Amino acid sequence: MVEQLGRFGVVVVGGGGAGLCAAIEAAAGGASVLLIEKRPVLGGMLHIANGEISGAGTRRQTARGINDDPRAHWQDVMRLSHGKADPELSWETVSRQGGTVDWLEDLGFDFHPDTPALVHGHEVYAAPRTYWGVEQGRSMLRVLERELRRWVRDGAVRLVTGARVTGALVGGGRVVGVTASRDGEGDFTAHGGAVVLATGGYDANRELRNRFLPPGCEDALIGCLDHATGDGLALAAELGADVSGNGTFLPVMGLIPDPGRPGFAVDYREAFIEVAPAYRTPHEIWVNRAGERFVAEDVTSPERRELALTEQAGLAMHIVWDDAVARVADPLLRNGAGDWTRERMAAELRRGRWIVAARTLEELAGRLGVDAAGLTATVGRYNAAVAAGHDPEHGRTTLPMPIRTPPFYGVTSVGASILSRDGLRVGSDLAVRDREGGTIGGLYAVGEVLGNDVFAGDNYVGGMSVGPALTLGRLLGARLAAQAREAGDSERTDRPATREEAT
Numbered sequence: 234m235v236e237q238l239g240r241f242g243v244v245v246v247g248g249g250g251a252g253l254c255a256a257i258e259a260a261a262g263g264a265s266v267l268l269i270e271k272r273p274v275l276g277g278m279l280h281i282a283n284g285e286i287s288g289a290g291t292r293r294q295t296a297r298g299i300n301d302d303p304r305a306h307w308q309d310v311m312r313l314s315h316g317k318a319d320p321e322l323s324w325e326t327v328s329r330q331g332g333t334v335d336w337l338e339d340l341g342f343d344f345h346p347d348t349p350a351l352v353h354g355h356e357v358y359a360a361p362r363t364y365w366g367v368e369q370g371r372s373m374l375r376v377l378e379r380e381l382r383r384w385v386r387d388g389a390v391r392l393v394t395g396a397r398v399t400g401a402l403v404g405g406g407r408v409v410g411v412t413a414s415r416d417g418e419g420d421f422t423a424h425g426g427a428v429v430l431a432t433g434g435y436d437a438n439r440e441l442r443n444r445f446l447p448p449g450c451e452d453a454l455i456g457c458l459d460h461a462t463g464d465g466l467a468l469a470a471e472l473g474a475d476v477s478g479n480g481t482f483l484p485v486m487g488l489i490p491d492p493g494r495p496g497f498a499v500d501y502r503e504a505f506i507e508v509a510p511a512y513r514t515p516h517e518i519w520v521n522r523a524g525e526r527f528v529a530e531d532v533t534s535p536e537r538r539e540l541a542l543t544e545q546a547g548l549a550m551h552i553v554w555d556d557a558v559a560r561v562a563d564p565l566l567r568n569g570a571g572d573w574t575r576e577r578m579a580a581e582l583r584r585g586r587w588i589v590a591a592r593t594l595e596e597l598a599g600r601l602g603v604d605a606a607g608l609t610a611t612v613g614r615y616n617a618a619v620a621a622g623h624d625p626e627h628g629r630t631t632l633p634m635p636i637r638t639p640p641f642y643g644v645t646s647v648g649a650s651i652l653s654r655d656g657l658r659v660g661s662d663l664a665v666r667d668r669e670g671g672t673i674g675g676l677y678a679v680g681e682v683l684g685n686d687v688f689a690g691d692n693y694v695g696g697m698s699v700g701p702a703l704t705l706g707r708l709l710g711a712r713l714a715a716q717a718r719e720a721g722d723s724e725r726t727d728r729p730a731t732r733e734e735a736t
Contacts, residue, residue: 235412236421241267241391242717243710244411244425246398246465249277250699251680252431253377254706255713260389262714267423268381268390269413271397272460275381276374277433278652278681279699281458281502283569284370285352286703287363287696288330292338294349294362301360303328310694313356317690318697321661325708326688326701333704334364340376343367353511355693356536363696369569373699396421398464401428401472407674408472426720427675427713430665431706434653434681435463439496445655447480452547454498456488456649465682466657472676473667475658477684481691483539484548484648489587498649499587506552506646507567508538516562516633517554518615521545524598524607526615529624531631536692539648548648551601553608557638565644582642590640597641612636652698656684663709677713679705 243259245252248270256268274280289306307327310318338344348364351357366372384390395415402410402422410424435441436457443451470476487506488498499505507513515530527550528541542548552565564578582588591597594612598605616635618624624632657665657678664672680702688697 234419236419238267238391238393238421238423240424240426241265242426242720243267243429243713244423244427245269245429245431246411247277247431247433247680247682248272248275248392248394249431249433249680249702250279250373250377251702251706252277252429253381254703255429255431255679255710256390257377257380257384258707258710259714259717260384260387260710262711262718264389264714264717266384266390267425268392269396269398269411269423270392270394271464273395275378275394276370278458278461279370279374279377281500282370282699283365284373284699285363285365285696286330286334286337286373286700287358288332288334288700289327289360289362290331291334291349291362291364293334293344293364297349297361299349299361301362303331305360306330306358306362309358309360310688310697313358313694314688314690314692317686318694319687322659323688323697325661326704329708330696330700330704333700333707336707337373337376340380342376343372352695353509353533354535355695356534358695370699393421398432398468401468401676403472408676425675426717427677429709429713430465430469430657430676430678430682431680432463432465432682434461434656434684435466436650436653437461438463441467442650442653445478445480445653446482446650450482450484450543450548450648452549452647453482453484454488454490454647454649455496456485456498456501456651461653461681463653465678469657469665469673469676469678472673473669474673474676475666475668477655477658477686479655479684479686479691481654481686482543482650483536483691483693484542485651486535486539486542486550486648487646488649490645490647492586498647502568502570504566504568504573504587506565506644509535510631513563513565513567514633515631516558517552517565518611518636519550519552520603520608520611521551522547522549522603524604524609524611526611526627529627529629531629542648549645550647551603551643551645553597553612553636553641553643555636555638555641557634558636559642561634588642588644590642592639592641594641597643601643601645603643652685653681654684654686656682656687659683662712663705677709679709
């Protein structure tokens with residue numbers, strides 16, 4: 234028997250940052266809200282994300298004497314995206330992202346004391362306008378979930394977790410609700426004045442992801458959580474939604490293949506390889522499968538090194554160093570908690586989970602799957618460059634020491650995908666567009682289900698993934714609450730708490 238949950242002003246599918254913000258603002262605007270999340274817990278990628286949001290004209294900038302405004306932020310977004318971000322939708326979010334930062338502060342968000350800051354993991358903004366929490370994405374999740382639970386207790390939001398949406402209810406030429414299934418508890422339906430898809434990306438669905446990737450990038454590691462399977466995109470596509478297919482991809486660098494899960498990366502909350510010279514002086518060299526260097530390891534442009542990696546077979550690079558480097562260099566491995574000390578790095582070298590060691594370069598090459606002659610010749614040329622103080626091959630200027638003292642070490646990194654580049658096409662009202670240029674009535678989308686290209690073009694732009702998810706989620710929730718009031722869908726009724734709400 235299919236359970237009928239009733240009618241709500243707004244049905245939000247997905248409990249990540251975008252869905253949480255949409256539900257919170259819809260409830261604050263007086264709408265009755267149903268929030269459906271397929272995992273047992275809320276938060277989506279905020280559990281592993283850096284949680285960076287960019288915003289201009291904030292109170293934190295003013296307190297630090299930083300002169301910035303949304304127009305300058307938007308101009309930077311368009312510059313860094315090479316003019317390929319959607320200008321209208323980018324302005325819709327950028328013009329409000331400073332307000333979202335202040336809103337998070339009002340909610341008690343625990344900002345990292347360094348913020349706002351310039352971040353060097355992506356191409357750098359012209360002004361410090363990027364923020365994150367002391368516990369990265371988990372800091373953001375903490376305040377958003379606390380705010381949502383307040384509206385749950387108030388009776389404005391009904392929360393159902395562990396439920397996968399299986400289809401849309403259509404009537405009168407528009408989406409009027411959803412069907413869903415809970416493991417072990419059966420199916421249910423829910424009607425809504427509007428349905429919001431905040432279901433995230435598709436990067437954990439390898440077959441779907443590779444349909445969007447350009448040729449030669451199919452070996453990219455999966456760096457996101459398993460639940461990112463593109464459910465919302467598939468549901469909307471069945472309804473005739475228009476889906477972008479830009480064919481752009483920049484690999485996330487520094488992730489390590491997980492030996493226990495082929496095709497997946499080691500969770501970067503545990504370890505990743507620090508490739509940005511702004512945060513760590515490089516002592517190693519990076520080589521491809523031919524054993525050849527392919528870019529200056531101290532290049533300051535993230536885009537330049539990412540593009541160089543896309544030209545390497547299998548998106549693979551192998552980082553090579555020696556015992557002398559291991560004794561003096563800062564830890565090559567990092568994580569957000571900052572607990573990779575030199576002592577822990579030394580222990581990892583002995584443990585040998587991801588890092589291989591060898592007495593000779595030829596042996597190391599064999600263990601890494603690299604051409605031995607190519608690697609030995611490359612190391613020889615690099616050592617000559619160190620001695621000369623000049624790198625004629627790639628122009629590297631940071632040449633601290635040669636690589637010649639056994640044992641030699643190596644670790645393989647493969648370019649990864651952690652967010653979806655393509656997604657549902659929407660208008661400035663976030664209504665999902667159909668393939669004929671119209672819209673699908675009653676259906677809206679926000680967050681990563683839109684694809685990151687709409688806010689970053691063919692690049693990565695700092696704080697323009699989480700930032701638009703939260704900001705446009707808030708905007709959409711408020712707009713749909715106003716629509717619900719006009720349609721008479723905002724009435725809230727007394728009812729017993731669900732199992733999820735009681736917790």
